[in-house]
Amino acid sequence: MHSDEIDDVQRLARAFADPIRLRVAAALLETDATPDQLATRLKLRPADIARQLAYLRDSGFVTEQVVDATACYAFDLNELRRASHAAFASSRSAGPEIDGDAWEQKTLRAFVKDERLIAIPAGRKKLLVILDWLATLFEPDVDYPEREVNEILARYHPDFATLRRDLVDNGCLTRDHGIYRRCT
Numbered sequence: 001m002h003s004d005e006i007d008d009v010q011r012l013a014r015a016f017a018d019p020i021r022l023r024v025a026a027a028l029l030e031t032d033a034t035p036d037q038l039a040t041r042l043k044l045r046p047a048d049i050a051r052q053l054a055y056l057r058d059s060g061f062v063t064e065q066v067v068d069a070t071a072c073y074a075f076d077l078n079e080l081r082r083a084s085h086a087a088f089a090s091s092r093s094a095g096p097e098i099d100g101d102a103w104e105q106k107t108l109r110a111f112v113k114d115e116r117l118i119a120i121p122a123g124r125k126k127l128l129v130i131l132d133w134l135a136t137l138f139e140p141d142v143d144y145p146e147r148e149v150n151e152i153l154a155r156y157h158p159d160f161a162t163l164r165r166d167l168v169d170n171g172c173l174t175r176d177h178g179i180y181r182r183c184t
Helices: 003-015 019-030 035-042 046-058 077-092 102-111 124-135 146-154 160-169
Strands: 062-067 070-075 173-176 179-182
Touching (some): 003 077, 019 035, 019 046, 019 070, 035 070, 046 062
Antiparallel strands (some): 062 070
8 A cells, every 4th residue: 555545544444433514414415505504404513513514525525515604514425435536546556567587576566557657666685676577568670760769668657767878778678879678
């Protein structure tokens, strides 16, 4: 699980950890309501309702609409679905597959999520696994201008210049007068 997933899990857990906040959210799942309506329905103090609504609104699970100077709140079920999916779905998604031993597969799963390189490994052995995977993005016996190499690598990581240099320095690509070619 990487930091975005952890942030979504923490946001979900915090949003619904408080029992009063959970009751407010459940009530809003049934129907939109004003703070006064919620206080009456849930038999809670208006100050407690206001505090919980503010927290749920700030965390993105409740929306506020003001009509005739009265705030009405609605639960955003789509945001709950999105946050839940973001928090848990990508941790189950498979990483890229290449031929190789289990250690190479583990390295790829650790550094590539949703077809994006999340970090450039510092260790040479892991870096070589990543570079071998990136090299497969280029067809053998095809000339690539530097601009095209940059565009291809930028789809996988923002630091395409470092990746391009590493691919050449480690014998995965050759460079001749701004033209790159995959080594076979």
